[in-house]
Amino acid sequence: MPLQELSLFFPCHNEAENLEALVADALAALPALATTYEVILVDDGSRDDTAGVAERLVQRHGGVVRLVRHEVNRGYGGALRSGFAAARYDHLAYTDGDRQFRVADLARLVECAEETRSPVVIGYRMQRADPPLRLIYATLYRIANRIWFGLRVRDVDCAAKLFRRDALRGIIVHSDGAFFSAELLIRLRLDGLNILEVGVPHYPRTAGSPTGAGLSVIARAVRDFWSLRIGLWVSRARTLSRGRALLNDER
Template identity: 60%
Template sequence: MPEDGRRVAELSYFFPAHNEEANLGPLVGEALLELPRLAERFEIVIVDDGSRDETPAIADRLAAQQPDLVRVVHHATNLGYGEALRSGFRAARFDLIAFTDGDRQFRVADLGLLLTRLAQDDLPDVVAGYRQKRADPPIRTAYARAYRLANGIFFGLTVRDVDCACKVFRRDVLGNVRVESGGAFFSAELLIKLRARGSRLVEVGVPHHPRTAGSPSGARPAVVARAVKDFWLLRLRLWANREKALRRGVPLVTSPDAATG
């Protein structure tokens, strides 16, 4: 719960799930328990990214059990991590939008740390978590360090943990941001473009837990190759014509601001 004990009025929470059959039920159960402590009204959106295990059926069952609180977006085929986040943002209906991964490496209750920070006097637009101690194999930490360095050098992006999948956004800042990557570069591109639009982004440390079910795919060669391609595409487009590059694509959410932005 946010430290001052106050709940936010409304919160959309979503998570991407690709072959997460063992994590889905427990994560939705956790969210149904924790979100009422954080928000007066909330919704849970499961984004099934073309899973080939029992994820689609389990997701439908969970939504049928709680039709007012749980919804599902299915991708017919596997479109990638960024496309899964894009679908989550598009489906979200409330003014505050949060996501975590669907593999239970973050705790839903820890979104409270982010919401507490969001309510502080400087009124940030985005609160991004950073993993206090990353619970992944050392090779992933090494990759992440190199990636952070590259984002810093080529985009001036100085956040501690670009890919930390524990973030909260005010809806209105997302109405002006367009992200083109559909892969793992999505999170970096989103933060780069939010900064370019002058959004206030702050960071808060969050615990990170080892994956206990399912298998990670974030470092697969195809995933990394797609991210590298999207990284350079954005860099070249920004060099060629910065304003035009920022206007490419569709806004992440629809909002009154989007019409003018």
């Protein structure tokens, strides 16, 4: 059974070459996922023609496809944050704008959410299509999140996540960088929410270039990681109140 409503958003940074196919994939897959839906493209200060291509897609698919633009790049978390804020419907989901995940595969998450009534269902990449070095980083990151935050999930950064809107009420996140996903899961867990995990396929990038493991991205994530960890030790209440609400009706 499809969901009643779904807002699906994509963080996009220099993804002009991927956008057409991404939106075509999304519009083909969405009718099976939800009765009412919207697609939100978040252009995170791209320097290529992402905004131009996105504008044309918005015009072509008026009403269903929307665009949120950042004049200046904010980072992966900042792009996701704008997607959460723009989403209007009862369920929210995202995958990446580079087509390394397929929108149709969100059906696995929707099915799990429907069967279990779980408010948060996230994917894990059954076989990750990234260079070996990325797999090593990801393993270290997963272990670090487990040791320092007690976060037990198989794939923190898997960009296939589905949330019931009510699960996000009162949830605030501080990071705007790559640590955003981990921080969100840590805070959901602290809130007592159960997170279910479902295997999803992962595909190699066929256009554009990845920047997810760039030095500045990693440095920022490490800074945010330790800022949260040390903050929780020093002043738990103050640290937990630091950040911004994800839902627009709570800002």
